[in-house]
Amino acid sequence: MNIALPDGSVKELAAGATVADVAASIGAGLAKAALAGKVDGTLVDLTATVTDGATVEIITAKSPEALHIMRHSCAHIMAEAVQELYPGTQIAFGPATDDGYFYDFELPNNISSDDFGAIEKKMAEIVKADEPFVREVVSIDEAKKIFADQRFKLEHIDDLTDQEISIYRHGSFVDLCAGPHVPSAGKIGAFKMMKLAGAYWRGDATREQLQRLYGTAFFKKSELEEYLHNLEEAEKRDHRRIGREMDIFMMRDEAPGFPFFLPNGMILKNTLLDYWREIHKKAGYVEISTPMIMNKQLWQTSGHWDHYKDNMYSTVIDEEEYCVKPMNCPGGVLVYASKPHSYRDLPIRAGEIGLVHRHEMKGALHGLFRVRCFNQDDAHLFVRPDQLTEEIVGVVKLIDSVYQQFGFTYHVELSTRPEDSMGSDEDWEAAEAGLKTALEELGMEYEVNEGDGAFYGPKIDFHLTDSLGRTWQCGTVQLDFQMPQNFDLEYTDADGSKKRPVMLHRVCYGSVERFIGILIEHYAGKFPVWLSPMQVKVLPVSEKSRDYAHKVADAIEAAGIRVVVDNRDEKIGYKIREARSIDRVPYMVIVGEKEAEEGTISVRDRTNETHPFTIEDFCAKVREEIRTRA
CATH class of the missing domain: 3.30.980.10 (Threonyl-trna Synthetase; Chain A, domain 2)
Structure with missing residues (x-):
């Protein structure tokens, strides 16, 4: 009988041959390394017999399975x-x-x-x-x-x-x-x-x-x-512990799954959002804000009620059922539909940092990684069909720039039509082809993730890799023909005819809260200077240098740098250890009587090296790191 191999070659074996026999016929080395087999796509033991015409793959330790x-x-x-x-x-x-x-x-x-x-x-x-x-x-x-x-x-x-x-x-x-x-x-x-x-x-x-x-x-x-080393390191980096130590966020039994952001957390969160707004403004986006609660009819029209209602919170207002939004997209659609559009208006790139709520099972809640309310850095693009490839390319480049900023590598998956979906075969085929064309134009490698698209359209998912080699799905680009159709969206084309726009949904961070959790663990709380809630901590050596410490801090703060003075009656060694291990501050400014007399400062960085600076030179150095987001 004849057996086909994955490379297309054919082996002739006796009837009743096993997978192990196939491996042996290829070579003694493969026979020794063989662990199992795959016959016509099904995993089997080496002792499994094969039939005439079967395609056989030998599984070794190098195989994914x-x-x-x-x-x-x-x-x-x-x-x-x-x-x-x-x-x-x-x-x-x-x-x-x-x-x-x-x-x-x-x-x-x-x-x-x-x-x-x-x-x-x-x-x-x-x-x-x-x-x-x-x-x-x-x-x-x-x-x-x-x-x-x-x-x-x-x-x-x-x-x-x-x-x-x-x-x-x-x-x-x-x-x-x-x-x-x-x-x-x-x-x-x-x-x-x-x-x-x-x-x-x-x-x-x-x-x-x-x-x-x-x-x-x-x-x-x-x-x-x-x-095991990575597990130990991950435990040290647990964002829940570091979040408590650095006063970034807290969770309470009174609000399971609903995080409280503390002052340091709000600095971190707002810094991320400031960066987001800056790069989106440069990329031609406008920012909108849509209501958190809208009536049930809207969610029925959008398709979310049929496909997502078990994860939605609802309430009754004026004897009518309303839903707390689990997504921002229907609100963005209503903004588009609020006035007529010409083909010249498109593309419209509307960004929204919207607070959404989703019901998660209590046992699934986990710090900032799995919560019941979070901010999505959404954007919805309304484009003409001829603009589709160019706009997808632009979104992918924007997401790429964000991940490079934080030092993440990533891989890309193209997720195709799920079983529970809306729309025609033709629309789905066109949507998937549009995403493939954009990825191929970028020369970007990707894997196809069959059946994992959104119910309204296929998507490109970005799976980033952190400093411990763990992967996180954050960014996504979703192509949607369905929602414009459900809401009868249109624009007037050059010939005066009415056309339907294509809608792109996309996020960079995904969930801002989850992204913060990822960053905490990625950096082990040692954020780059521009992100760090506390950028400088001034440590007076003794009571005699406290007045000078406050003068130094005032000068640093006047330069636009976040600074705190440690006034406690503790030994300087203790203050240094706490600033390094608990606050994880990028720079410690240590001042004693000598520095006060000379009008200088001693600066210790994260390498534990200490260098003398003038206040002006130090401020200039830190300001440049903040400006460039080094």
Whole structure:
């Protein structure tokens, strides 16, 4: 029989050949590196047989799918270790995740993180034994016999409608599983137990509470060490802790999901918005503001009520139902529709920093990353079809300039039509083609994210990478033929005919609040001078230098620089440590009797180097850093 390979070549093999046989026919090196296979797009074990005409891809550690497969196998190893260490354990589910894997157990005795060492030791013994993962296909009746002493598995089997189901055996351990797995335990790399939590069986709070054990695994020990280092660094950078320490924001039980911005936070927020307004004015945008509450009919016309009502807050005013806006776009549409437009008026680029509210589940709330109200740095562009490519290119360049300003790299995804969408096939095809044309004109690499567009149109999403290598989806450009049609928007063309504009939705920051959270963690609170809520802190060495410290601070403040004096009766070493580790201030100005006599200052920067300055020269230096947003 003939087997096709991803490069288009064809291999001739005997009938009944397996994926492992395909790998061996290509080369001994590939056969040794093979972990699994992909047959006609479906992931399978190396032992799976292939049929004539199939397309076969060999999965190795370098393949995108490999880490997930290996982690799934490691979850089985962890469950096997737990069962051996704690006889009578009932096992539930154990999938791989983006960060590792977990498994849910009902244990004879609750365990703690103190038991992780014993579990890891047992796992290491199992991996070293290098026994194979063996797939079997059994009937439901056979499965019930195999899992006769595992009540969660029996309940799951009762929900299966197939006459045959797959199980995997590894040593004495057996589990219901669709697979695939690595061929044997020895293929599992470096692993570590991470944490434990409570979990209800099937997520049902009325059912049994189980213990969920989390772990992670990587093919190389160095990769695991890097991951653990980044986790430790991320904990140090947690924006919730730094936000409290730097008096940027707070959360209260009286308003879950609704952040309070403190004075330092408002400086940071307003500085970001000042920058936003500056670059948008240069790019030809005008700024508008639309109401926070508008009637339900508007949201029905826009399509949000049908597609988004579960996330919207509503109220009754004068016996009519109104909605608190979850998005700014319908308000922008009403502004456009408020007067006639000529083709000469277009494009119209209307920006709005609008406060929106969305209902999020309480368990999903997380600092500034997931909140129930936030400011969106929206803009809505109304353009003629012939202007579409040029305007998309302009938006992408603007977003690119913003991310460069903050030191972010990013990758781009083109998200296409979702199942729950509005509009005709023709409109969607035209919209997706318009976005592709713009990206290709820019020479920008992108991935296609099938089915992840907005309900009214496809979009370009920007996924930025922070200093720890984590990705965040922030900026987006969405092309919309639907809303102009729903609201019957039009303009008068050169020949006097009425035409419908195309609408572009776009954000740079996305959620301003979330972007602030990202920046806090990206910089670990050590903001560039232009962004830092406190740009300079003046530290008098003793009471004798306090008067001079205030004169210095007055001069710095007069130069337009944000400055604070630390007047406390504390030792200078303590003041320096706090300014560095809590305030994270870019510059400390240290003044004692010597500086007071000479009329100079000693300046310590973030490298902990101290340099003498005149007040005038220091102010000039800082003002230039602020001006250039260095």
